[in-house]
Amino acid sequence: MEKLLRVENISKYFDLKSGLFKFGGAQVVRAVDNVSFELYKNQTLGLVGESGCGKSTLGRVILRLQEPTSGTVYFEDTNLSLLKPEELRRFRIKMQIVFQDSYSSLNPRHSIGEIIAEPMTIHTRMTQHEIRARTYELLNLVGLKPSHASRFPHEFSGGQRQRINIARTLALYPSFVICDEPISALDVSIQAQVVNLLRDLQKELGITFLFIAHDLSMVKYISDRIAVMYLGKIMELAGSDLLFANPLHPYTQSLISAIPIPSPQEERMRKAVVLEGEVPSPVNPPAGCVFHTRCPVADDLCSSSEPDYSEHNPGHFVACHYAAVRRVE
Amino acid sequence: MKPLLSVRNLSTRFDTFDGSVYAVNDVSFDLKAGETLAVVGESGSGKSVTMLSLLGLLPRSTWVTGSAIFAPEGFELDLLSVSKAELNSLRGNKISIIFQDALRSLNPVMTVGEQITESLITHHQYNKNGAHKRAVELLEMVGIAQPDKRYYAYPHMFSGGMRQRAMIAIAISCTPDILIADEPTTALDVTIQAQIVELTRRLQQDLGIAVIWITHDLGVVAGLADRVMVMYGGTGVEIAPVDLLYENPGHPYTAGLLGAIPSIAGSSADRLVSIEGAPPDLFQEPRHCQFAWRCRYVFDRCWKEKPPGYIISPGQVVKCFYDGREKTPRVEE
């Protein structure tokens, strides 16, 4: 399989120097900590983890909307961090992002047509006529009507606004799109619409997606592979079906076991693993394995030494001293 | 027995520069003492506005009609007709609410403990020492380790899950009759969500609090609720006991929602089932069934009138003209 993107040892730390931290001087948030993975052409990698674990930061660093603290991102063998601003701008056209909040990412004063046309007006020399034709084509592509072009964002529902966002994102034929929780606020029936739409677009246009979410069950249906993130690090990465069938990391195992079952009887009967404790702060992440403070099968080794993130089976990566040896029951 | 809260024909309209937004349309439901009612519906379906209307927490240019009889032991009043001052004294005392975004609802420059203490002193005439002691107890009750130390932590030092626990601690500090939880777990991962659900269930049993739990996750509802209200386009389209709702959904929208839940057992190559079409436009005053545009069973009557509530099984009320089970239109009782 052909690689589109290679992320090598990316870290992003934030210095906290605000007045709230009066004690103990500057502190550092390790939002993303030494993350590596590859993204194959025409595939979707799902990135899951709870609020604050660093998913959006990782997305922004990949697109160099934020500079990484260390590490490299290669896009089709080009080292993005070495690009000059002018060259980067050309690459940006190929790499797009759909943001989590569909409300604030659409300018309320612009019509839908203007919003979708904007990237074409800025980045291309297309004529008015060509731009209009492409705008209608994009509206059709995402399941809206050309007549919607003259309407304004507030006239659309959350699901429709996400479609508008996606249409704008696709205007310049990107080869790589990051979707940052595009469906989290929508109900399941609309979530399913958007997921199906993205899958169709991928097949039709050959786009590579990084799909960020905190909901494992929906992510499965859009991703070829899934990466599970916890406190700035990737804990496990594997093919979607494999990850569900044979999760190796205790965190993944508990995530899967905690997915609510949509049946009152079964839900009352079953014994989910209720993990004890809280997600620690990324300001002072625990020593050793970052998950050890909540891990039901951790021991002294886990609290003192950090496990390597390595390929356990072909294509199945995990960071755990006891991967496949100990299981959470 | 009289319900603790009885909401009838609640409608809420916002008047904005672009025209009126019909956010809540003719919502009626009961809440019994000690039970959990889940309110499910997509983004924009009016879940939050329904609750904010009851608590008088909406901006000025808002029109709220209907009634909401709150009848705890000892007295009875209509939440929609009492004075602002009376509502303010009920809120945080008899009725508590926790919001989706705990960080924004907590005061960033006060320690978590101080915020609980303050609530105890203003609402319950605790003295300083008593309030401090009780605050530490409450933190312990919601499962925060080392509560005596964490008392002095600021909200930003807490994780998302801990902040929600702190919010719950503040919300239950007065042992309210009703706790309204507005999507408190939406931003959290499923392991923390499971903890919060477990915690709420335990507190509810111990303290006998009635809970209204707002969410768009039907999975969470299954494990948590006694009864469920499904909202669509500002209307409560179905209310049913939780088992009935899942086994025999009465409204086509409920059935569609249940059908769209991805199965954990399925293969990633499967295509998800969705309900085609888009949610309704709330700028028009509804004159017919709001779901008609998207409904597979729609027929002429659905475009002419608003469906009333039909009781189709004990405790199951459905606003739909179509009788799904017999494949025929429903007749008026």
Ligand SMILES: Nc1ncnc2c1ncn2[C@@H]1O[C@H](COP(=O)(O)OP(=O)(O)OP(=O)(O)O)[C@@H](O)[C@H]1O
């Ligand atoms: N500019 C910043 N300054 C300081 N800390 C930051 C900054 N941006 C993000 N962080 C912190 O970095 C961590 C990761 O944040 P990020 O937004 O990447 O999380 P996320 O996984 O996308 O969460 P969510 O699911 O809530 O969107 C958080 O602890 C956050 O508070």
Ligand SMILES: Nc1ncnc2c1ncn2[C@@H]1O[C@H](COP(=O)(O)OP(=O)(O)OP(=O)(O)O)[C@@H](O)[C@H]1O
């Ligand atoms: N102050 C306001 N002015 C005008 N319209 C409003 C106002 N507040 C809410 N609305 C509209 O009322 C409708 C219902 O909103 P509400 O917040 O109750 O939805 P919700 O079901 O809670 O959705 P979510 O799941 O996204 O929280 C929405 O269309 C919203 O845009």
Ligand SMILES: [Mg+2]
């Ligand atoms: Mg994010």
Ligand SMILES: [Mg+2]
């Ligand atoms: Mg809401």
